[in-house]
Every structure is written in structure tokens, then in C-alpha cells.
Amino acid sequence: MGVSLNTSRVSAFFNSSQRYLYRKGEVILRAGDIPSGIYYIEKGFVKMYSVMLDGSENLYLIHQPGEVFPGPWLFGYETGNLTFEAITPVIIRRKSKSETLAFLNSEAEAAREALDMAIYIIDVLFNRIENLELTNSFSRVTKRLLILSKRFGTRNGFKVALSMPLTHTNIANSINMSRETTSREMEKLKRKNIITEKNHFITIENIEKLENELTDYFESK
Amino acid sequence: MGVSLNTSRVSAFFNSSQRYLYRKGEVILRAGDIPSGIYYIEKGFVKMYSVMLDGSENLYLIHQPGEVFPGPWLFGYETGNLTFEAITPVIIRRKSKSETLAFLNSEAEAAREALDMAIYIIDVLFNRIENLELTNSFSRVTKRLLILSKRFGTRNGFKVALSMPLTHTNIANSINMSRETTSREMEKLKRKNIITEKNHFITIENIEKLENELTDYFESK
């Protein structure tokens, strides 16, 4: 599972710079701060979120190794109120904005790799929107798990293990549901032996069964 | 308002091909069909949506002139269950997938323009997600109108006119609310003289007031 893009130029570019280490829970880039450059994730997972005016946390996406942020800022868009935070130990490489732009303009291959990365993110965001457009808690949670499997899962037969720890709060924040409702729906899936959790690592015990839950749900309506 | 990207190479590339005309309501690319190529919008607006298993329509985004679809398909992703439909009269230019890929690989400038377009779409999608993560109908509708103003609006003082017709159903489908609820919230804004509608064209009479509605709403909580 997952997608393997060829981003050898991009990674080589960032690998020439210094390494920065972050512990789990550390903020890498805080909302409102001017980014110190473009961040490349060598290892670990980074959640990108904003805090709404009412204090609720709004999770946009989780970046994985090989990805770069904040992409839109590189091209003149606001990073606005986005915060980037390590949800596991993280190793970052960093280049300045101007260096990165110069790199993209100097090598045709580089721009092409960056384009591939951008298109991949667009695909991820389409999935997020599809997820958020579902209208009830069960299908939202189920779909969320399917998307996470596709993006972060390691498959073994019907079993899919997610590669990073996720709290129910994380999931709730990403699908715009309360933590309690999210827990209740996950509990249903656990009782059906479709998923298990251990130390915040989620395993889908049977990915086909999980997919069927969604279609069954709609058919029963 | 709106964003002006420099996409002169891309538009020149597509302008050498045949023109296709579509009437309002016509489907340009149907869910499940293999795309006949890459479509460039010379004129008009195209909505991209999917139909869920329960029959509800799920609007992902509205493409405007100068934009290209289906982007992810060009790079090997599924167009899956997406339908593209003209919401105004539309003029399309079209190139084959292989020609378009060859074009991107041949000119460094072309890849760079395509990258700019992709990043712009990412920004649009971030806004969509931010919109969908709001938890109540009034702020969802208000935010939706603000986003539409930014992307499709023509400003004149505090007044912003949207450049394409939108039914309440269109808006409801894009923010995952029922048509009735959407209408009720828009009615509130009309009564406050913040927006007007004529023949499905929405005008924000006072964009600052509209922005204040959102912040006021949160502050009162």
C-alpha cells in the first residue's frame, strides 16, 4: 500500500542540509510564525492542524516521511493559522525558501518531482473531502479508517497495520466529530473483530470486512 | 479578487487543439468513463462531483476558466466516481494524456506552470476542508460564501459579485448540509441585507459585514 513517488532529486537536495530532531508532541512550526524555510520529513509523522476561534482543533492532514511542508507558502500562499506538530519522534531537513525555489527552477526533473508530490497531496485532500461529506458518524469513522489504511497502512493478507499511533481525539479532529462519538463507532468495529488497538496503534484485522461495512451501511438505508 | 497565475505556456499548448462546446447542465466527463484526454476550460464553469451510494450529490470543487481536469488522472490516479458537468455554457480544449505528459516533460517552464496550478488547487482544497470542519449551519454557509467570493468574486467597493450562477442545492451539496437548512441560513443573511440573489447569481452586498458575521458568531459562543 501507500504510494511510491520518485522523488530522488528532491530528497538529495534536502539531504545536504542539517538535521533537526523533534520529540513526540513538539511543535515544528507554530500558527502565525513565519516559516524558517521548507521542511522535509526524513523520519516520523507530522500533523498539520489549525485551532478554530472556538478552541476546537481541526486536523487537515498527516504528513509522512518524504513529504515537504508548507508547500503553498513556498509559492506565495499564506500558512495562515496552520500549526505543524510531531506526533512521533521526527527528523527534519530544512532549506530556505529562496534556495528551494532556485532548485525547482534550475532542474526540470526537480519541478517534475515537485509536481508529482503536489498531485499526490491533491489526491489525499480529495479523499479528506469525500470523507467529510459523509453524513453520519459510522460511515465517517469507517471511511476514515479505510483512507488511513491506504495512506499509512502495511498490508499482510487481509490485515493492515497503521504505521503511526493515533488517539481517538486525533481521528475525531480529522472527521469533525466529537471524541465520544468517534470512540463509540470504533467500539462497534472492535466488537465485530474488524479492528484492534494496542498502545494507540490501530490494526485493521480484515480490510475487506471493513470495506463491506460501508457498502452494507448504505444498502440498508 | 481571484488569483492570476502565469500559465501562458499551458494555455498556448491547449489552444492549438479543437474547441468543444457544452451547454449548461451537460456532462463533460461521466463517472466511470475513461477520460478522452485532458480538458482545459477556455470559458465557463464546471462542477466536479460524485454521487454517493445513498444517491446524494457530493460537490468537490468548481473549476473556472484556465483550469485543467482531471489532474490526478494525468498522473496515474483514479478519476473514480467523479463526474464533471457544465454549470454554465462551457468551451473546452482537449489534448490526449500522452501529448500532455510529453509537453510537461519537454518544457521546464510548462512543468513549473503546472506546479503552480496544482498548488493553487491545494489551496482551494484546504479552504474546502476548513469549511467542512465548521460545526454549525450558519458558520458553514457564511464561510462558504466568503470562500466563493475569494475564488469567483468581482469586487467593487464592499460589494462582491459572484461570476457564476449557483442554486441553493449547489451550495448545500458542497457543504454537506441539506438544501432546506442552507436556504434558511441564506435567508438570515438576506434579511440582514448582507447578500442578495438574482437569477441564481449571488452578490455579497458588504463583504466586511459578512466577515464580521463569522467572527461575531464565534465570539458569542
Place this chain on the structure above:
DNA sequence: CGCAAATTTGAACATCGTCAACTCTAGTGG
């Protein structure tokens, strides 16, 4: 003018969020 599409309105109903009390678990330090 007349049909079809879009919108308005009201009322009953369902779902989810909120709150509060409780339990479980992993990690910390004596």
C-alpha cells in the same frame, strides 16, 4: 401563459454533541 425547477415554511423526528462521572493504561519516581 404554463410548466418545471427552485425555494420557502412548518412540524415531527433522529442524530450527534455536551457534560459529568468513571475506568483504564502507560509512564514516572520513590
Place this chain on the structure above:
DNA sequence: CCACTAGAGTTGACGATGTTCAAATTTGCG
């Protein structure tokens, strides 16, 4: 090794909010 603590998850009751359905009205277009 055990007790403590903080963070995370569970559960039940209740109320708020939005959906649904149906009927009436308005609007746009041929």
C-alpha cells in the same frame, strides 16, 4: 516493584441542532 499521576477512553442522560417529509409558493424560461 509498587503507588501515583496524567492522559486517554468509556458510558449514560439529555438537549441542541439539523434532516426529513410534505405542502405551498415563487421564479425562470420556452
